[in-house]
Amino acid sequence: MKRTLLTLALLCATFGFSQLNDGKIPNQLPEGYVVKTVQEPVFLKNLPTTNWIDFADTSWYNAAQTDFEIATAAELAGLAKLVFDGNNFLGKNITLTQDVDLSTHLWSPIGYNNQKAFSGNFDGTGKTVKNVQVNRSDNGNFVGLFGQFFKAKLKNLNLDGAKIFGKDTVGAMIGNISTDSYVENCHAKNVEIVATGGNVGGFSGGILINSEVKNCSAKGSVSGINQIGGFTGSSWDKTKISNCYSEGSVEGEYIVGGFNGFVTFAFVPNRNNEMINCYSRANVVATSFLAGGFLGYTQQNAIFKNVYSTGTVEAPQEFGGFLGAVGNTTVTNAFFDSTIAPIDGVGKFDFDVLELDITGKSTADMKTSDFKNLLNEAAAEGVWSIDASINDGYPYLNTINMLAVNDNVKSMSDIRIYPSMVEAELNISTDAKLLSLEIIDMSGKTLKSSSGKEIQKTMNVSSLQKGVYMINIKTDKDSKTLKFIKK
Numbered sequence: 001m002k003r004t005l006l007t008l009a010l011l012c013a014t015f016g017f018s019q020l021n022d023g024k025i026p027n028q029l030p031e032g033y034v035v036k037t038v039q040e041p042v043f044l045k046n047l048p049t050t051n052w053i054d055f056a057d058t059s060w061y062n063a064a065q066t067d068f069e070i071a072t073a074a075e076l077a078g079l080a081k082l083v084f085d086g087n088n089f090l091g092k093n094i095t096l097t098q099d100v101d102l103s104t105h106l107w108s109p110i111g112y113n114n115q116k117a118f119s120g121n122f123d124g125t126g127k128t129v130k131n132v133q134v135n136r137s138d139n140g141n142f143v144g145l146f147g148q149f150f151k152a153k154l155k156n157l158n159l160d161g162a163k164i165f166g167k168d169t170v171g172a173m174i175g176n177i178s179t180d181s182y183v184e185n186c187h188a189k190n191v192e193i194v195a196t197g198g199n200v201g202g203f204s205g206g207i208l209i210n211s212e213v214k215n216c217s218a219k220g221s222v223s224g225i226n227q228i229g230g231f232t233g234s235s236w237d238k239t240k241i242s243n244c245y246s247e248g249s250v251e252g253e254y255i256v257g258g259f260n261g262f263v264t265f266a267f268v269p270n271r272n273n274e275m276i277n278c279y280s281r282a283n284v285v286a287t288s289f290l291a292g293g294f295l296g297y298t299q300q301n302a303i304f305k306n307v308y309s310t311g312t313v314e315a316p317q318e319f320g321g322f323l324g325a326v327g328n329t330t331v332t333n334a335f336f337d338s339t340i341a342p343i344d345g346v347g348k349f350d351f352d353v354l355e356l357d358i359t360g361k362s363t364a365d366m367k368t369s370d371f372k373n374l375l376n377e378a379a380a381e382g383v384w385s386i387d388a389s390i391n392d393g394y395p396y397l398n399t400i401n402m403l404a405v406n407d408n409v410k411s412m413s414d415i416r417i418y419p420s421m422v423e424a425e426l427n428i429s430t431d432a433k434l435l436s437l438e439i440i441d442m443s444g445k446t447l448k449s450s451s452g453k454e455i456q457k458t459m460n461v462s463s464l465q466k467g468v469y470m471i472n473i474k475t476d477k478d479s480k481t482l483k484f485i486k487k
Contacts, residue, residue: 124157
């Protein structure tokens, strides 16, 4: 089996030209490998049979305009229909102004395939799209709320509830993030994905070719055949994922990771795939081989820095607490919970054994300020925080509003801010004693702070540029991270 897998690595490079030209990361099966039949998910029988694209409202669109606002499910379906009909929205801006619920009909992704990709700019303004439902196991490539991104941008969008039965390149938020695309501050939770193929992730199926994702998260269950990850299924040809995390469960036959399933090499040098300041709290199962708490299999061109995993890892062979298998990869400041996954950090080395900076730590050690400080020491900015009532006590990313995306966060004291859309004065309301305030931009950089005798329940934010920010509030009882928008 090990030699077969090495052959697969070479096949991916040659066979991959046809798939990569079609905008997909290759997932060639080993020679003679028999894929198990995927059972239809239980949720399928409760899905609707009608399709949103048949009820789409496109009346909001005018070809002469550049900027558009969408407020209803039918109008969002109108965007999917317009892209399906050949309008890629290149250079155009779409803003979602209200929460929308898609539970009435089956969803058709915005960006249907490589020939009908979405290339516009979409701002969710912090709104939530609920109940994405897809049944496309037969022709289900590029599946998600969005399907195929090509030079597209997405920011400030939440997805709550996704039941997806697809085939290949499947993610709850975006099927495929391709070619100079950018995604920031987007979160998917209550995700259920079942796929009959590969390149499957809780957030996106694939990330490739000069694309970047930051300050995003995925939470739920993901299953497929190969190249399966809790956050993304595969990344290829110069990508960057930063300040992101995954939670839940991930299952496949082979090449399965809690955060990312597969990283392969490009056809030119210096095309690295970076994962920086990220973590996985997903449990991982590979029914055949190659499973890792953080990543299933990295052939080459992967860079990991300030990352950790805390889930269980199960496979018949070739599995590791952090990596299932590794070729030529750079790892700095990586950790896995050795109490939960009492195994070696790496399941298999393709070539010579590498000196990789991967450390197994006990659960107790990973829930300490010392561990948080260890992560921050190697970070460009202090993006890691720790609180016993948040993230089950493990370090969390203070660039992400955990309360907005994590159903399991313990309820804290009554700390709130107002107004949430502010021009000058941001007010803090709490009965507890304030210890410190810290305003952070979405890259994790601290912009303003206050503590000690100078601390007040009002902060002047008039000097900030327009955009989305986080404020970390610490009191003598607990702490809280909240999001606000500077107008």
